[in-house]
Amino acid sequence: MSITTNAIIQTDTENPSSLAWQTTSIADPQPGEALVRIHYAGVNRADTLQAQGHYPPPRGTTDIIGLEAAGVIEAPNGATRPDGSPWHPGDEVAVLLSGGGYSEYATVPEGQLLPIPAGYSLAEAASVVEVACTVWSNIMMTARLREGDTILFHGGGGGIGIFGIQLARALGATVAATAGSEEKLHVCRRYGADILINYKEENFAEILTEHGGADVILDIIGAKYLDRNITALAPDGHIVIIGMQGGVKGELNIAKLLNKRGNISATGLRYRDKEDKAHIVAETVRNVWPLLENGQITHHINRIMPIAEVAAAHKALLAGEVTGKIVLELPQS
């Protein structure tokens, strides 16, 4: 058995632009997996990587692209909330996915169903799930940021940076951010960053060292920054690498790391098992949703595009000119 759905299919795996709206099927929901009618899907850089063939879905996951979405539960199929209360047909939900968001229907394990933050639209909720779970799990569950700590975000003007700056600020941290233009640094400042570093003109490691070092570094650069990140680290600090835009292989000076008693983690959300994801989702809802609801973290949509224009949406994201999220709207026929 399977569910028939319309979804974005890559008709030519060599061509990232060959994304077409077609009829296909997805696996039947298992007990504890809700069937969700998707209204909006958030667009992430990871989606563009998958279309380019660089970021395959975990084994057993649909090939349909899309890591986050929001919509309405069609069939809860026994899915319950963390407190044990049941989800009902018609309940609005945001969803964290291993894939399959660019689709009319998605099957979602109960641990990856999130309530809509109060005051949020479905489009806003659809596009905040991935960044919220990513930032919370990395800076809090992996690196255990504490009040009074200093945290450094590379790419402070990007989606993860802007969200992270606000979250870290709300948690009582001193926030440093790097970016490549004064305009982006201005954005970082507006969202609450205390220490602004133009990486094209300044040495972030020196500047952090002057400020006593970073207790946590959330890094999307990888190899190119490995040694400088260690220089920038405070004693007992933690570097969390979640991207490798600056390369995969770098020299690690273990003595230098040991002098700081430093920690390096390289993590991602997508390939975690569903127990892990459920734990992260529950912690994120518990800790981050109140900050979305009271406005301590603001979330900005750049544009909403029809799902049929997905190739154009990816192109816009890759052009790097977009501040805020691109959201795809699915037809509700």
Place this chain on the structure above:
Amino acid sequence: MSITTNAIIQTDTENPSSLAWQTTSIADPQPGEALVRIHYAGVNRADTLQAQGHYPPPRGTTDIIGLEAAGVIEAPNGATRPDGSPWHPGDEVAVLLSGGGYSEYATVPEGQLLPIPAGYSLAEAASVVEVACTVWSNIMMTARLREGDTILFHGGGGGIGIFGIQLARALGATVAATAGSEEKLHVCRRYGADILINYKEENFAEILTEHGGADVILDIIGAKYLDRNITALAPDGHIVIIGMQGGVKGELNIAKLLNKRGNISATGLRYRDKEDKAHIVAETVRNVWPLLENGQITHHINRIMPIAEVAAAHKALLAGEVTGKIVLELPQS
């Protein structure tokens, strides 16, 4: 003001054998620092490194060598136990030191005073502190080993390995150990290791992979094993590097680490501040002392030598033929 003491002084900093018993002075104890009359001092590899000029004491610490000892409190000077009860003159204690153990007298912050495990001699207690605090802090407080996990000890036949194998076994982990001879592997087996690897003949990374990977690796090799340790790691695993016998700089493949969601920490005990040390000591006494007292961990002294023979003691340790600890006895005149 200062305290006059006899201690081991390095008369020629270029010559690790120029260790002589001489009269010197140490700083007066501050409030909350006990003055301890030392009876026995444990000998560690780190002591030999310090004598070779490679492991300087933390700023503000005496130049006198010696990281662990046991003796009798001469003046508690207000020092209390973690529960707030006072130490008294005449109380027997083991001590964790940043330096200064090879001395008739040492001043010791209250957080680094440990009770003698029931049934232990002062000589045994003097030589179990450093290894117990090192292994507990690294495998539990840093890497958070859990029951049912697999842990790999490199150098399983050494002091840290033998202690670690027993502790991990007592905690319900599956234990793997590498060593360079069948004789040493036999020792590892005797202390409870399940997976024995002769690193001269076998590929530890392959063998661990066959066993599902190591959740925790306690590593004393550093650069030479960096990449193979990542290969050997289980998903979400943690490599803790506490030695660099195989070099300081190695290539880190971040993508490979990210595929495992791996963590690398490089740590040490000596340069931590006294709050950190007090925390580690308290946890070690609470969790490890009962295992010493009930025999789940056995601790073996190889020989007790007079402090005047310290140069010979260091030579014996460096020759690598010693199983069990060397302990120095201080004259009680």
